[in-house]
Amino acid sequence: MSEGTEQEVIKQQNNSKVIKKLVLVVFAMFGFGFALVPLYDVFCDITGLNGKTNSSGVAYAADGIDTSRTIKVQFITRMAKGIPWQFEPVTNEISVHPGEMKFVNFYAKNKSHRDIIGQAVPSVSPGIAAGYFQKIECFCFTQQPLKAGEEVEMGLQFYVDLDLPSEITTLTLSYTLYDISGKVDS
Amino acid sequence: MTTETINESLDDVHNDDHHDHKMTGIKRWLYTTNHKDIGTLYLWFSFIMLLTGGALAMVIRAELFQPGLQIVEPDFFNQLTTVHGLIMVFGAIMPAFTGFANWMIPMMIGAPDMALPRMNNWSFWILPFAFAILLGSFFMESGAPNFGWTFYAPLSTTYSNGSTAFFVFAVHIMGISSIMGAINIVVTIMNLRAPGMTYMKMPLFVWTFFITGYLLIAVMPVLAGVVTMLLTDTYFGTSFFDAAGGGDPVMFQHIFWFFGHPEVYIMILPAFGIVSTIIPAFSRKKLFGYSSMVYATSSIALLSFIVWAHHMFTTGMPLFGELFFMYCTMLIAVPTGVKVFNWVATMWRGSLTFETPMLFSIAFVILFTIGGFSGLMLALTPVDFQYHDTYFVVAHFHYVLVTGSLFSIYAGAYFWLPKWTGHMYNESLAKWHFWCSLISVNLLFFPMHFLGLAGMPRRIPDYALQFADFNKWVSIGGFAFGLSQLIFLAVVIKCIKGGDKAPAKPWDGAEGLEWTVASPAPYHTFSTPPKVD
Numbered sequence: 001m002s003e004g005t006e007q008e009v010i011k012q013q014n015n016s017k018v019i020k021k022l023v024l025v026v027f028a029m030f031g032f033g034f035a036l037v038p039l040y041d042v043f044c045d046i047t048g049l050n051g052k053t054n055s056s057g058v059a060y061a062a063d064g065i066d067t068s069r070t071i072k073v074q075f076i077t078r079m080a081k082g083i084p085w086q087f088e089p090v091t092n093e094i095s096v097h098p099g100e101m102k103f104v105n106f107y108a109k110n111k112s113h114r115d116i117i118g119q120a121v122p123s124v125s126p127g128i129a130a131g132y133f134q135k136i137e138c139f140c141f142t143q144q145p146l147k148a149g150e151e152v153e154m155g156l157q158f159y160v161d162l163d164l165p166s167e168i169t170t171l172t173l174s175y176t177l178y179d180i181s182g183k184v185d186s
Numbered sequence: 187m188t189t190e191t192i193n194e195s196l197d198d199v200h201n202d203d204h205h206d207h208k209m210t211g212i213k214r215w216l217y218t219t220n221h222k223d224i225g226t227l228y229l230w231f232s233f234i235m236l237l238t239g240g241a242l243a244m245v246i247r248a249e250l251f252q253p254g255l256q257i258v259e260p261d262f263f264n265q266l267t268t269v270h271g272l273i274m275v276f277g278a279i280m281p282a283f284t285g286f287a288n289w290m291i292p293m294m295i296g297a298p299d300m301a302l303p304r305m306n307n308w309s310f311w312i313l314p315f316a317f318a319i320l321l322g323s324f325f326m327e328s329g330a331p332n333f334g335w336t337f338y339a340p341l342s343t344t345y346s347n348g349s350t351a352f353f354v355f356a357v358h359i360m361g362i363s364s365i366m367g368a369i370n371i372v373v374t375i376m377n378l379r380a381p382g383m384t385y386m387k388m389p390l391f392v393w394t395f396f397i398t399g400y401l402l403i404a405v406m407p408v409l410a411g412v413v414t415m416l417l418t419d420t421y422f423g424t425s426f427f428d429a430a431g432g433g434d435p436v437m438f439q440h441i442f443w444f445f446g447h448p449e450v451y452i453m454i455l456p457a458f459g460i461v462s463t464i465i466p467a468f469s470r471k472k473l474f475g476y477s478s479m480v481y482a483t484s485s486i487a488l489l490s491f492i493v494w495a496h497h498m499f500t501t502g503m504p505l506f507g508e509l510f511f512m513y514c515t516m517l518i519a520v521p522t523g524v525k526v527f528n529w530v531a532t533m534w535r536g537s538l539t540f541e542t543p544m545l546f547s548i549a550f551v552i553l554f555t556i557g558g559f560s561g562l563m564l565a566l567t568p569v570d571f572q573y574h575d576t577y578f579v580v581a582h583f584h585y586v587l588v589t590g591s592l593f594s595i596y597a598g599a600y601f602w603l604p605k606w607t608g609h610m611y612n613e614s615l616a617k618w619h620f621w622c623s624l625i626s627v628n629l630l631f632f633p634m635h636f637l638g639l640a641g642m643p644r645r646i647p648d649y650a651l652q653f654a655d656f657n658k659w660v661s662i663g664g665f666a667f668g669l670s671q672l673i674f675l676a677v678v679i680k681c682i683k684g685g686d687k688a689p690a691k692p693w694d695g696a697e698g699l700e701w702t703v704a705s706p707a708p709y710h711t712f713s714t715p716p717k718v719d
Contacts, residue, residue, distance in 0.1 A: 014377045015301050022369045026407050033411025033441060037426060040437045052434075080430060081344065121429045128504045178430030183423060 053122050053173075056141055058134050062099035066162050070095050072170040073160070075104065077120075083179040084112040085146070087120075090153065101159045106139065106175070108154060110146035118144040120175040129168050132161035140175065216311070219303035221288045222707060226606070227310050228285030229599070233675070235277030235317065236592075240668050242270040247664035249647055250657050261347070263647035264332035269320065271335030275453065276360045277317055279587065282595045283456040284309075284367045287395045290602065291371065293700040293707060294389050296380030296716045301373040309366035316359035323352040334645060336446070339427035339438040343419045354417045361410045368402035371395055380699070382718035386480070389698055390473060393480050394459030397487045401448045401455070404491075409445040412438065436501050443494035451490045453587060455483055457554075457594035458525055461547045463698070464601050465529050468544035469536025470695035475528040482521035482528075489518050499570045508567040515565035519558065526555055541693070542616040546597035549624055550590060557585030560635065575645075578638025584631045596623075596674065601696075603681050604688035608706030611681040619677060622670035629663030 044052055073096055075089035090105040110116055120140040124130040135141075139154035146152060160171070209217060218224060246266050249257045258266065288306065292299055300306050323330040328348030333341035342350055375396045379388070388396075415426040415438075425431020427438040458479075466473045473479065495503060495511040503511075529551050538544070560582040564573055573579060596619075603611045633656040638644075642653045649657065691701035699718075703711045 015373055018373045018376055019302070019369060022372060022403055025403050026365055026369075028407075029404055030407035030411050033408040033444075034415075036408075036441050036444070037415075037437065040434070040440060044434075119430055121432075123429075125502070126504075127502050176429060180430055183425075183431065 053124055053130050053133055054135055057137050060101055060136055060159060061134075062159055062162055064162075065097050065099040067097050069098055069164075069166075071098060071160050071164065071168070073102075074170065074172045075106075075175075076172060077106065077175045077177065080176055080178040083116065083118060083177055085110055085116070085118060085177060087118075087175070087177045096160055098160045098162045098164055101136070101157065103155060103157045105153045105155055107151070108144065108146065108177075109151035110148060113148045115145065115147050115181070116179055117181045118146065119178050119180045120144065121178065123174045123176070125172045125174065126168065129164065129171050132164040132168075133171060133173065134159050134161060143180065217307070219299070219307050220709060221292050221300045221303070221306065222606075222709065224300075224306050224310050225285045225287075225289030228281045228288060231310070231313060232278050232280075232282035232285060232595075233678075235273050235281065236671070237675075238321070239270050239273035239278055240671065242266045242273070243664065244668050246270065247661040250649070251661040252658065253649055253651055253654050255648055258647065260647045261329065261332055264334070264645065265324070265330040267645050268331045268334050268337075269324070272320060272331070272356075273317070274587070275335065275449075276357075276364075277313075279453045279591050279595070280364060281313060283395075283398070283453070283591075284364075284371075286456065286460065286595075286598055286602075287367070287371050289606065290700060291374055291392055291395060292378070293703065293711055294392050294698055295375065295378060295383055296699050296712045296718065297374060297378035298710065298713050298715075300370050301378055302370045305366050306370050309363045309370065312359050313363050316356045316363065319352050319359070320356040323349045326352070328352075336442060337413075337416065338442070339416060339419065339435050342416055343427060346420060350416060350420045354413045357413045358410060361406045361413075364402050365406050368399040368406070372399040372403065375399070380712070380715040380718050386477065387718060389459075390462040390476060390479050390483075391456075391459040394455045394462075394483055397483050398452050398455045401452050401487055401490070405445045405448040405452075408441065409449075412441045412445065415441075436498075439498050439501065440495065443497045444491075446497065447494040448487070448490040450583075450586070451486055453591050454554075455487065457550070457591045458483060460594045460598040460601075461529065461550050462525075464543045464547045464597050465532050465551075467601070467693050467696040468539055468541060468547075469533045470538075471532055471536045473528070474531035474534075475524070478524055479528055482524040485521045486518060489514060489521075493518065496565055496570075499567050500574045512565055512567045516562060519562055522558055526551060526558075537695075541600075542611075542613065542620055543597045543601035543693075545617070545620045546593050546600065549620070550593045550597060553585055553589030553593065553628075557582055557590055560585065573638060575643055576638035577634040577642045577644055580644050581631050581634035581638060584634070588631065589627055593623075596620075599674075599678070601693070602700075603678070604692040605700060605705050605707055607682050607685075608688055608704075609681050609685035610688050610692060611677050611685065615673060615677050615680070619670060619673040622673065623667060626663050626666035626670055630660055630667050631663075633660050633663075 072093060074093045075091065077087050077089060079085060079087060086107070086109040088107055090107055094102060094104065096102050106120075108118070122135075122138070122140050124133050135156065135158045137155060137157040139156065144152070144154065215223065215227060218227075245258065246263070249255075249263060288300060291297075320330070326349065331337065331342070331349045331353040332347050333345075337353065342353070375388070375392055415424070418424040419426050419428055419433075425433040427433045427435045429435065462473055462479060493511055493515045495507060496515045499508055499511075533548075540548075560578065564570055564579065564582055600611060600616055603609075637653055637656050637660070640653065642649055688705040690704050692705065693701075699712075699716060700707070702716070
């Protein structure tokens with residue numbers, strides 16, 4: 001009997017060692033799930049996978065203009081659920097040469113009777129081209145507070161990198177406009 | 187009352203060196219720490235969940251019997267498909283395997299019980315609460331979750347019907363239960379093997395559960411994490427998956443499938459273990475290529491971590507990503523093929539007999555391979571754009587999960603029922619169960635391939651007229667398959683109540699320590715570990 005209990009004690013010590021390790025793995029993997037969030041952002045930043053463009057302005061840094069190539073840049077807008085604005089590009093489509101700086105305007109109007117803070121979130125398609133689409137100035141870098149009934153023209157200044165992969169001839173820049181009034185207040 | 191007392195005192199006589207003797211009535215089941223009791227609880231629970239999830243599927247098939255909306259509203263239809271999926275995955279298949287693990291692993295490795303018996307009790311008894319929450323949400327104002335069992339954001343956040351919190355807490359509890367169960371399995375296998383049983387002498391059944399345990403420990407926390415993010419996105423103003431706040435809904439799919447793909451192997455690796463036990467027994471030969479089976483199982487488990495994005499080919503991945511995930515996915519066909527060939531080689535020139543466990547196992551090998559092939563087709567990026575979110579996908583995962591996992595569970599249940607109950611089951615009734623299931627399940631799922639190829643999308647309550655004929659047959663197959671499972675219930679009840687007395691080893695070709703103890707297995711087995719050479 002005493003021999004048995006001795007074995008039991010050893011067994012329990014072994015058990016608790018393994019359990020501790022496994023519980024550690026459980027917590028590590030729970031953390032890993034959350035770590036995937038910043039990792040994903042970094043990964044996409046490097047590879048431009050998810051079509052996200054730069055979120056603050058860059059300086060113009062192209063080495064001349066490549067007039068042999070013409071890229072079609074399309075602009076589309078959409079309103080997220082529940083934002084009562086009118087929001088559309090003034091120019092739907094322009095042609096640019098890589099390295100050439102362009103300026104386009106977007107029109108927004110708050111059609112409701114309350115003040116709303118909007119936030120436009122850009123996305124470039126094809127996603128791989130996002131890293132080559134450089135915004136020097138964009139209204140999407142900041143929030144857009146519009147009073148009830150107020151309207152505004154918002155500018156976007158950009159250029160396309162010279163080393164844009166040659167198979168890409170058309171870029172689509174899509175803005176989704178969200179109502180973030182609630183989130184800003186709190 | 188008196189007989190119970192007598193039984194109890196008899197137990198006391200048999201197990202006088204044990205402190206934990208059986209309690210009576212409901213308390214026995216509530217307080218039990220005995221691996222066999224808990225295994226039984228898991229198995230019954232999973233069967234009840236199978237019938238519950240099956241009942242939901244019957245409503246789905248009734249609605250799809252003909253085009254147009256007949257029985258349910260589209261929103262309720264979405265709730266049905268969602269809860270059907272969740273119940274079958276987390277309520278039927280996974281607990282059934284945990285039940286097998288509890289019952290058989292200690293007996294196969296010569297251990298007296300699981301390593302952590304009290305935690306074992308907890309890991310089972312929190313499960314009913316999880317499913318009470320999930321099923322209870324049907325009766326809430328919001329209705330049950332309606333965003334698909336994959337709960338993609340923003341369907342489950344911005345556009346949720348208000349059931350997200352119920353869903354998240356139910357999944358949390360299921361996850362905690364699975365993690366506890368998995369830790370228990372891994373610790374038991376690592377520490378309680380009989381002297382002389384080295385890792386490479388363990389039955390393959392034990393190996394597959396060992397690897398599955400690790401998979402669960404690795405990915406269930408990720409699931410817990412992603413549902414937590416959903417919860418805070420929906421109710422606490424975070425923006426993990428909300429583009430307005432800088433999040434990304436596509437990231438949800440990455441995190442979910444990082445869990446989700448290993449999860450599908452969690453549901454099939456134990457099935458491999460069960461089938462690898464049964465086929466040698468009824469072929470009266472050793473399992474062909476034992477060590478290659480072990481390595482194949484491990485490589486499938488490892489590969490499962492680097493293929494998740496094959497569920498997301500249509501999200502606009504760059505070409506390199508699509509190629510990477512396509513080739514990695516196709517690579518999994520290699521170890522899986524090793525297994526299928528090993529099973530066939532085990533049967534080759536064996537003295538085969540076709541008792542019900544063997545019938546289900548052979549059906550498993552053939553039908554799971556069909557499911558594997560449709561999986562390969564789905565792995566091909568260019569064609570996946572056509573198959574994505576069609577009934578082809580539905581056909582694929584039902585072939586691997588129903589004729590794969592579920593059939594292996596039936597095979598295992600018939601195989602070990604004599605050991606569990608002490609009685610032989612009724613073979614002819616069991617054969618009825620097998621043949622009815624086999625015919626109806628193929629009528630149910632095979633035409634879905636063609637529906638999918640013809641372009642019928644999944645998760646819709648109504649469909650275009652040209653799909654009407656096939657859907658009618660599919661529904662008839664569905665009703666027949668559902669009813670056939672009641673035969674199984676009858677076989678099990680009959681077997682518990684009586685039947686021919688089962689010897690310690692009812693199958694002459696079977697091998698393993700579990701057949702060295704009496705049938706039914708005594709409440710306590712291997713109190714002194716057996717010696718394995």
